[in-house]
Amino acid sequence: MLRIEIDATKCMGSGNCSFWASGTFDLGDDGVAFVKDPAGDPEDKVILAGQGCPTQAIAIWRDDERIV
Amino acid sequence: MTQVTRAHADWDPMAQFVADPNDVRDPHAELARRRRELPVAIRPAGARIDGFEVYRYDDCASVLRDNETFSSESIRVSMADFMGKYPLVGMDEPVHRRLRSLVAQAFRQKTLAHFEDDLVVPVVDEMIDGFAARGQAELVREMTYRYPVQVIAVILGLPKDDYEQFHRWASAIISVAGRPMEGMQAAAELRAYLERVLEDRRANPHDDLITELATVELDGERLDDEEIFSFLQLLLPAGAETTYRATGNLLFGLLSNPAQLDALRADRSLLVAAVEEAIRWEPPLLITSRVAVRDAEVAGTAIPAGAQVIPNIGSANRDETRWDHAEEFDLFRESKPVISFGVGPHMCLGMHLARMEMRAAVNRLLDRCPNLRFDADAVERDDVHIHGETFRSPTMLPVLFDAA
Numbered sequence: 203m204l205r206i207e208i209d210a211t212k213c214m215g216s217g218n219c220s221f222w223a224s225g226t227f228d229l230g231d232d233g234v235a236f237v238k239d240p241a242g243d244p245e246d247k248v249i250l251a252g253q254g255c256p257t258q259a260i261a262i263w264r265d266d267e268r269i270v
Numbered sequence: 271m272t273q274v275t276r277a278h279a280d281w282d283p284m285a286q287f288v289a290d291p292n293d294v295r296d297p298h299a300e301l302a303r304r305r306r307e308l309p310v311a312i313r314p315a316g317a318r319i320d321g322f323e324v325y326r327y328d329d330c331a332s333v334l335r336d337n338e339t340f341s342s343e344s345i346r347v348s349m350a351d352f353m354g355k356y357p358l359v360g361m362d363e364p365v366h367r368r369l370r371s372l373v374a375q376a377f378r379q380k381t382l383a384h385f386e387d388d389l390v391v392p393v394v395d396e397m398i399d400g401f402a403a404r405g406q407a408e409l410v411r412e413m414t415y416r417y418p419v420q421v422i423a424v425i426l427g428l429p430k431d432d433y434e435q436f437h438r439w440a441s442a443i444i445s446v447a448g449r450p451m452e453g454m455q456a457a458a459e460l461r462a463y464l465e466r467v468l469e470d471r472r473a474n475p476h477d478d479l480i481t482e483l484a485t486v487e488l489d490g491e492r493l494d495d496e497e498i499f500s501f502l503q504l505l506l507p508a509g510a511e512t513t514y515r516a517t518g519n520l521l522f523g524l525l526s527n528p529a530q531l532d533a534l535r536a537d538r539s540l541l542v543a544a545v546e547e548a549i550r551w552e553p554p555l556l557i558t559s560r561v562a563v564r565d566a567e568v569a570g571t572a573i574p575a576g577a578q579v580i581p582n583i584g585s586a587n588r589d590e591t592r593w594d595h596a597e598e599f600d601l602f603r604e605s606k607p608v609i610s611f612g613v614g615p616h617m618c619l620g621m622h623l624a625r626m627e628m629r630a631a632v633n634r635l636l637d638r639c640p641n642l643r644f645d646a647d648a649v650e651r652d653d654v655h656i657h658g659e660t661f662r663s664p665t666m667l668p669v670l671f672d673a674a
Binding site for chain 1: 335367370371374375378379380488605606607612613614615617619621622625
């Protein structure tokens with residue numbers, strides 16, 4: 203199981219994460235991304251979304267290991 | 271212009287368009303060599319933009335993400351004469367973030383869902399109406415060139431009678447590098463026109479982008495008129511030329527690979543991957559630029575403060591350490607983020623709109639033009655190819671299909 207954190211001060215609301223993993227990420231009305239369901243997509247999609255974040259606002263851990 | 275097209279439009283939208291004067295057919299072989307041998311190189315003397323060019327994916331991404339070292343301000347300065355005072359693409363923090371947050375609301379995927387059915391598909395359909403009965407078309411002139419400008423006009427809520435004038439301004443503005451005086455004159459006329467539209471929308475709000483920009487509010491902040499005009503003026507070079515070329519490259523990739531086109535025809539869920547692959551394989555714009563605000567280093571090369579740094583997106587997208595058989599168009603490849611929309615705080619605001627426009631165009635073409643394929647004789651006769659060094663797109667897209 204992945205643990206996902208979004209740094210709201212870094213997020214600029216590109217919507218890139220919800221493009222790659224729309225079951226997991228969404229944009230709030232404030233334009234900041236949030237996790238709506240940490241298990242909403244296959245893990246590889248969630249990792250791609252994290253790696254693709256233009257401002258590196260997404261951190262992902264598997265168990266205790268940070269993978270993004 | 272072909273005889274056939276003339277019968278359908280008495281005005282040639284491309285007449286004013288100044289294409290990249292260098293008919294560079296294949297920059298990719300040389301880019302591949304540089305990626306291997308010299309990951310950062312001073313651009314050759316005589317290149318239109320001077321500076322340190324960066325070729326590998328990870329290095330390009332690092333430059334674009336590090337906006338504190340690599341500033342976008344030089345883009346603002348070079349565009350200020352025709353793009354207004356505050357083009358988002360050329361702003362640094364913290365002003366960039368404030369402006370972007372305000373305009374971003376109009377470009378979210380959720381907002382776009384309604385754009386697609388209500389605004390974009392009707393534009394595509396009207397263009398296809400122009401040639402569906404004929405069984406053949408030249409899609410650059412009859413569709414891709416006009417399409418994104420038309421979408422912008424519709425999203426802005428401009429009256430239909432003004433579309434042709436809007437196209438003329440758009441062509442002149444995106445050709446500004448080739449014909450600066452015409453481009454600047456068009457920008458001034460467009461600005462005066464938009465001032466009248468904005469004034470009208472403040473008095474009579476519509477359901478359109480100009481009204482939204484006039485009324486949008488975030489944390490008590492609003493856009494002032496100058497900021498609105500700068501944004502509207504940026505829409506044409508940012509959203510029209512790139513999307514026109516990207517749509518052409520997508521169609522070229524599919525039409526040159528009939529087995530992939532057949533697969534897509536049968537399974538439209540492949541469209542998302544097809545769009546990503548097209549913008550990886552042949553991004554419409556190959557380079558962007560930044561200026562180092564302090565001494566820096568990229569891939570072991572010292573970059574002095576004040577030097578221009580040019581990430582070559584077209585090269586980064588074919589980095590063979592990231593993609594297998596990177597030179598080929600293959601919509602079945604494992605998907606991973608490309609750098610075509612940039613990355614970092616300036617990552618393209620319009621990327622969801624651009625992707626949606628590309629999907630809508632191909633989807634409707636496949637729906638309405640059965641058996642769509644390259645006109646092989648015309649391709650050979652006219653030596654059809656993708657060309658360009660800074661911007662890239664097909665010279666033509668002659669197609670055949672079963673007439674409606």
